[in-house]
Amino acid sequence: MATVLIENLTKIYPPTITYPHRVQALGGVNMSVTGNVFVAVLGPSGSGKTTLLNIVAGVETPTSGSVRAVHNGVPAQVGYVFQEPRLLPWRTVLNNMLYVQDRKSDRSRREAEFYLTMVGLNEVAHLYPSQLSAGMQQRVGIARAFLVNPDLLLMDEPFSHMDALTGRSLREYLQRVWLHTRKTALFVTHDVSEAVELADRILMLRPGGVVFDDIPIDLPRPRNPDDPAVRSVERDVLRRFDSMEAAVRFGAHAQ
Amino acid sequence: MTDVANRAPAQPGPNDPTVFASGFQEVAALPVGDLSPAADRSYSAPRRVLRRPWVVQLIALLILLAVWQYLTVAGDRVPSIENVVSFMWTEITGGSHGGMLLGEFWGALGLSLQRYAIGLAIGIPAGAVLGLLIGASGWVRGLLNDTTLVLLALPAVVWAFLASLWFGLTSTAPIVAVVLTAIPFVAINLSSGVRGIDAALVEMSRSYKVSRRNQIADLLLGGTLPNALTGVRLAFTTGWNSLLIVEWFGATDGVGWRARFWYDALRYEGFVGWVFLFVILITVLDRLVLRRLERRAFQWNQKPTLSFAEDWGM
Numbered sequence: 001m002a003t004v005l006i007e008n009l010t011k012i013y014p015p016t017i018t019y020p021h022r023v024q025a026l027g028g029v030n031m032s033v034t035g036n037v038f039v040a041v042l043g044p045s046g047s048g049k050t051t052l053l054n055i056v057a058g059v060e061t062p063t064s065g066s067v068r069a070v071h072n073g074v075p076a077q078v079g080y081v082f083q084e085p086r087l088l089p090w091r092t093v094l095n096n097m098l099y100v101q102d103r104k105s106d107r108s109r110r111e112a113e114f115y116l117t118m119v120g121l122n123e124v125a126h127l128y129p130s131q132l133s134a135g136m137q138q139r140v141g142i143a144r145a146f147l148v149n150p151d152l153l154l155m156d157e158p159f160s161h162m163d164a165l166t167g168r169s170l171r172e173y174l175q176r177v178w179l180h181t182r183k184t185a186l187f188v189t190h191d192v193s194e195a196v197e198l199a200d201r202i203l204m205l206r207p208g209g210v211v212f213d214d215i216p217i218d219l220p221r222p223r224n225p226d227d228p229a230v231r232s233v234e235r236d237v238l239r240r241f242d243s244m245e246a247a248v249r250f251g252a253h254a255q
Numbered sequence: 256m257t258d259v260a261n262r263a264p265a266q267p268g269p270n271d272p273t274v275f276a277s278g279f280q281e282v283a284a285l286p287v288g289d290l291s292p293a294a295d296r297s298y299s300a301p302r303r304v305l306r307r308p309w310v311v312q313l314i315a316l317l318i319l320l321a322v323w324q325y326l327t328v329a330g331d332r333v334p335s336i337e338n339v340v341s342f343m344w345t346e347i348t349g350g351s352h353g354g355m356l357l358g359e360f361w362g363a364l365g366l367s368l369q370r371y372a373i374g375l376a377i378g379i380p381a382g383a384v385l386g387l388l389i390g391a392s393g394w395v396r397g398l399l400n401d402t403t404l405v406l407l408a409l410p411a412v413v414w415a416f417l418a419s420l421w422f423g424l425t426s427t428a429p430i431v432a433v434v435l436t437a438i439p440f441v442a443i444n445l446s447s448g449v450r451g452i453d454a455a456l457v458e459m460s461r462s463y464k465v466s467r468r469n470q471i472a473d474l475l476l477g478g479t480l481p482n483a484l485t486g487v488r489l490a491f492t493t494g495w496n497s498l499l500i501v502e503w504f505g506a507t508d509g510v511g512w513r514a515r516f517w518y519d520a521l522r523y524e525g526f527v528g529w530v531f532l533f534v535i536l537i538t539v540l541d542r543l544v545l546r547r548l549e550r551r552a553f554q555w556n557q558k559p560t561l562s563f564a565e566d567w568g569m
Contacts, residue, residue, distance in 0.1 A: 057462040078462055086459040090477040090555045099473050100463040128555040148463060 002069055002076040002151035002184040003034040004056060009065035011051050011209070025051040026209030028065070033201075036182040040189055040199035042241065048209030049188040053080070053154045056186065071151035079150030079183070081158045085137040087129040093140050094125040100148050108147075115143035118180065119173045135166040139173060146177055153178075153185040159194065168225070171197055175222045192241055196234040197225050204244055212244045334524035343528040352522070359513065364532075367509040370426060371498050374433025379490055381434070382441025383483065389442060390449025390479075400446070407439035411497040419505030429501040429509065436497040437490035441483070448482025449475065480552050488545050495537050 011026040025048040033039050043049050054060040055067055057078050069076040087096045097112035098104045116122045119139040129137050138158055145153055158174075159167040175198065178185065189195050195202050196217060204213040215237060223230050304310060326333040334342075345351070346358040388395040389403065414435045422428035452474065460470055502511025510529060517525030 054458075059458045059462050077464075080459070080462040082455070082459065084455070086455050088456065088473060088477060090480065091473055095473070099469055100465055102466050102469075130556060154462075 001034075001036055002071045004032065004076075004152065004184070004186065005066075005068045006031045006052075006056075007066050009052070009055065009067060009209075010063045011048065011055065011060070012063045024208060026055075026062075029205075029209055029211055031203060031211055031214075033184060033186065036184060037200045038178060038185040038187065038198055040187045040195035040202045041205055042189060042192065042195045042202050042237075043205030044190055044207060044245065047205040047207045049190075049205055050083075050156050051209070052205070053156050053186060053188055056152075057154055069152050076151035076184075077148055079145030079148050079153045081138075081141050081145045081153070081155040083157050083160055085129070085134075085141040087137060087140060089129050092126055092128055093121065093132070096129070096140060097125075097144050097147055100144055112143075112147055115147050115177070116140070118146070118177050119143045133166075135162055135170060138162065138170060142170070142174060142177065146181060146183075150183055153183045155185065155187045157189055157191075160189075160191070167194075171225075172222075174198065179221060192238045193225055193234050196230055196237055197223050202237060204241065206244050206247075212247075213240055215240065332523075334527055338524040339528045339531070342522070342524040343532070346525070346528070352525075363508060363510050363513045366426075367429075367498060367502065367511070370429045370509065371433060371495060374430045374498065375437055375490065375494055377430075378434040378437025378494065379441050379487060382438040382486065382490065383445055385438060386442035386445025386483075386486070387449060387475075387479075390446035396446070403439050403442050403446075406435075407443050411436050411493050412500050415497050415500035415504065418501055424505055424507055426506075428505055429498045429511075432497040432501045433494040437494045440489040440493060441486035444482045444486030444489070445479055448479030451482070452478040484545070484549050484552055488541070488549070491540060491545060492537055495533070499533060 006029055009026050009029040010024070013023040013025060015021055027048075029048075029052060041049050041052065051060065055062050056069055057080050069078065071077070087093075088099060091099065093116065094109070094112055097116065098108060101108040101112070113122055113125065116125055119142055121136060121139055121143065124132060124136065129140070132140070141158065145155075155174075159170050162170060171194065178198075187195070187198060196219075199217050202213075202215040202217060203211055204215070206212040217233060217237075219229060219233060225231075305314075320336060323333065323336055327335040342352070343360075346360040349358040349360070351357055385399065385403065389400050390396070411432075414432045418428040418432035418435065422431060456474060456478070460474060465474075498509075499511040499514075502509035503515045506512045510532065514526055514529035514533075517523075517529065
């Protein structure tokens, strides 16, 4: 169980050759997440969601402000599921799993096989990523994130490149594995129904990187997106999302 | 009835790797079929045979021999195939070429292969270390990248002459020439491989705090292997050229010297025979060792693809 404390976090990208202007991705984000909760960060494109996760993961550095992701007073171990699977194409599925392990022992191999089984992929552990479909590759990405026994699970729109059926199937896998482990999770999405199906709490991020709303989702698990109760909450969140967009006069809309 | 049953698609069993707990059958995991022209049933049987790689290579060899035979018959400047084969047989068996001259095949070949192996054993690791440094460090890149590119642009003959000038008629000269030829090829290819490693994979490694050991073994070596193999193949072929040139001009033994010896003695069948030997040796090395290594290294990338030529039935 991890605690994430974000205070007045800003990120400004300097001008580049292709875009000669400064870009403010995050404009003073304040939030805290603690406990075995699944938090969805919901926002339209350009609201700084990926930047936020990258800073929490330590991949990017903030312009100002502070981020602390700790577990029992030490930096939290992070498991990151990216938009695209980010697998080593020249290593088998099993070796991609073992890549993030410090020691390639029999025990870590058994753990890798356990999580591959959880996502229904144990039978293809010997194959290379190019021999798998996009959905299967992303399932490897999810299994890899759980394999490191993360204190904090970060997921950056992991199903956004999938078709609707594959996305639905992957959400089922994710719910199954998360219910088994109940890790602290930060899940970035621009899809309201996805956020409602998966999260205990939704943080709405508006363009310019500022938290606009904090919505608790009190629904039993596992959730079915066709459940009327889930649909009702989804409509409510969508209304609030629309009001945020109207407030910032942003043209884009959620799915 | 039986016929219909035989044609029905096989049902996936519980151990079928394409069926998962979700009940989804994902076709991407199905075995990859052979889409090579030789296996394409749309070609007639004779065309399928003609498109087999070994048949194509045999045809190419027969054409070469036919052209050679024609040149022999048409003029007196090219020795006949029969004379060359006979001459090389005498060289190989240590027989007499007339007078005191005896065949010296194995001694010359062994010496040259020894020099070649030592040169590559020094040049390839040295080039690899240089390439990794140039690829990984901006400072080293600024310092050495342009110099290495210039060295790459120098033809093998320059290295051969320089080595001969520096070390004279010794065994050191051919070895140094092979080393100096191999280093820039391996270094430049490997450095571009290091710089070409996907930044997304580097970010993933950082977010998971992947150990240095795993990053070097799996990300760095795995990601640069295709470039490294290209560099090694080039080092093998250009290193061999370089060795032969040094031995031709600045040695008193080895296969290059032996070819020059027969050239100076106006025994053109000997000269042509040795030149063919150079070609055969490097071809065999490439086919039996380097290409096999390359295929093994690229097994992760063997997807069914259809080339333009295959699509057009060529």
